[in-house]
């Protein structure tokens with residue numbers, strides 16, 4: 001049986017909200033301190049329309065072409081758009097124009113491109129610095145060892161506002177490993193925030209399979225696809 005995205009969300013969204021509430025309760029936080037970014041990547045426009053109809057306002061895409069298509073169809077003002085996937089530097093301009101928050105700034109080079117564009121346009125582009133907390137070569141992000149120094153440089157660039165940090169946990173890791181991964185991001189964040197007020201309070205961590213642990217470790221933004229929209233093909 002094929003559920004429409006609306007039917008599906010009417011079941012899954014309350015479940016996700018319940019999971020968030022349990023996780024925030026367990027750590028003595030208010031549930032509204034965690035922002036839910038609905039990851040619509042690899043799902044059609046129907047999914048995006050259903051998400052908006054269900055009251056989801058933050059939407060995440062990992063490919064610039066798909067972001068462009070969806071923003072083009074629905075309008076940039078229809079949602080708060082998050083770019084969450086690796087970006088080639090030459091696509092910095094496009095991403096800055098389309099997304100309200102680029103979560104996946106993973107190199108000084110990409111940061112410099114965005115900064116240059118922002119200066120030209122006399123705008124401020126909001127970003128998160130992505131950190132490769134797991135050290136897996138397949139993952140992008142600033143290296144943990146130099147993250148504090150690198151992100152301090154990034155935050156000093158004109159035209160950019162570093163709202164906080166983002167990470168992806170290793171796939172299939174156990175709870176202990178997930179906990180230490182998220183804790184590492186929070187520690188780097190704390191070191192940055194202790195040094196400058198150029199880095200904002202956001203910690204984007206946690207996806208379908210691990211967001212309770214991420215919330216316990218201080219996540220302010222979870223990025224959830226599968227639990228809301230089902231498996232991607």
Ligand SMILES: *Cc1c(COP(=O)(O)O)cnc(C)c1O
Pocket residue numbers: 039041062084085168207208209223224225226227
């Ligand atoms: C796909 C993706 C997600 C969502 O993953 P799910 O496991 O489907 O919730 C979150 N963050 C990033 C960066 C992604 O690419």
